[in-house]
Amino acid sequence: MKIRELLDWSSKSLVRSSSPDIDAWVLLKFVLQADDSWLISNEHAPVGSQDEARIRELIELRKRGVPVAYLTNSRQFWSKDLYVDSRVLVPRPETETLVETVLRIARSFRSPDILELGTGSGAIAVALSSKMPHAKMTATDLSQEVLAVAKINLQRHDCTNVNLEKADWFSGLEGRRFDLICSNPPYVGRNDPHLEVPELQHEPQSALVAGKDGLDAIRQIVSAASGYLHSKGWLILEHAYDQAGDIRAMMNNAGFVDVHSEKDLSGHDRVSLGRKSE
Numbered sequence: 001m002k003i004r005e006l007l008d009w010s011s012k013s014l015v016r017s018s019s020p021d022i023d024a025w026v027l028l029k030f031v032l033q034a035d036d037s038w039l040i041s042n043e044h045a046p047v048g049s050q051d052e053a054r055i056r057e058l059i060e061l062r063k064r065g066v067p068v069a070y071l072t073n074s075r076q077f078w079s080k081d082l083y084v085d086s087r088v089l090v091p092r093p094e095t096e097t098l099v100e101t102v103l104r105i106a107r108s109f110r111s112p113d114i115l116e117l118g119t120g121s122g123a124i125a126v127a128l129s130s131k132m133p134h135a136k137m138t139a140t141d142l143s144q145e146v147l148a149v150a151k152i153n154l155q156r157h158d159c160t161n162v163n164l165e166k167a168d169w170f171s172g173l174e175g176r177r178f179d180l181i182c183s184n185p186p187y188v189g190r191n192d193p194h195l196e197v198p199e200l201q202h203e204p205q206s207a208l209v210a211g212k213d214g215l216d217a218i219r220q221i222v223s224a225a226s227g228y229l230h231s232k233g234w235l236i237l238e239h240a241y242d243q244a245g246d247i248r249a250m251m252n253n254a255g256f257v258d259v260h261s262e263k264d265l266s267g268h269d270r271v272s273l274g275r276k277s278e
């Protein structure tokens with residue numbers, strides 16, 4: 001088959017994906033190890049039988065809902081190429097709002113001591129470290145196999161100021177204090193129909209689901225965070241598009257001040273934050 005024919009066949013096979021053309025293009029590029037311009041100018045070149053078989057195999061997996069990022073072991077976040085596989089959540093664009101908010105708040109600290117809870121692929125830590133080499137950072141996760149993925153990304157991007165530690169939210173961090181605590185915790189409710197999206201079924205449920213209303217992890221973090229912050233330190237959390245009001249109330253009840261939310265690019269309140277009073 002020629003490249004163009006294989007692309008057309010692949011796109012057609014992926015009609016149920018939300019982006020069949022892009023998926024087909026990215027998977028072909030991946031297997032042929034080609035870049036965009038090579039693929040554009042070689043549409044009529046034949047594809048070797050081994051490559052064709054591999055492409056058909058990947059298209060089959062994609063049809064079953066496996067995210068493209070797992071098939072290519074790669075995802076761009078904050079303009080960084082990250083290694084990802086099914087041990088970690090695929091980094092989402094809306095999480096860049098969390099990174100932007102942390103960077104804005106961190107500007108008022110000369111050399112901030114930052115904790116990221118539940119780092120997964122390490123996407124947030126890599127982005128923060130690239131912009132704040134002067135910061136001291138700790139990134140945690142519950143599982144050693146997830147920390148192994150974060151380690152690959154931190155090493156790939158030379159993030160020497162990030163320390164990886166195994167911890168279950170705050171348990172494992174007793175006695176420590178930070179200037180900023182941030183997290184993109186699981187926040188989807190157990191029965192949320194969003195979980196039926198095929199891609200989500202291939203992702204680690206522990207990184208997505210947090211109890212009946214999706215707020216279990218956030219409740220745990222908000223209620224304990226003060227004990228791990230210096231006075232005037234900030235807690236900054238990503239959450240679902242409809243959870244901001246609940247989370248601001250939780251933060252106010254826990255004694256945080258200057259509580260407010262930030263919008264993502266779709267205009268949804270996506271990040272809420274509050275400062276520990278003096």
Ligand code: GLN
Nearest residue numbers: 184185186187188207208
């Ligand atoms: N934003 C993700 C989604 O809606 C959920 C990520 C999370 O739970 N932290 O697919």
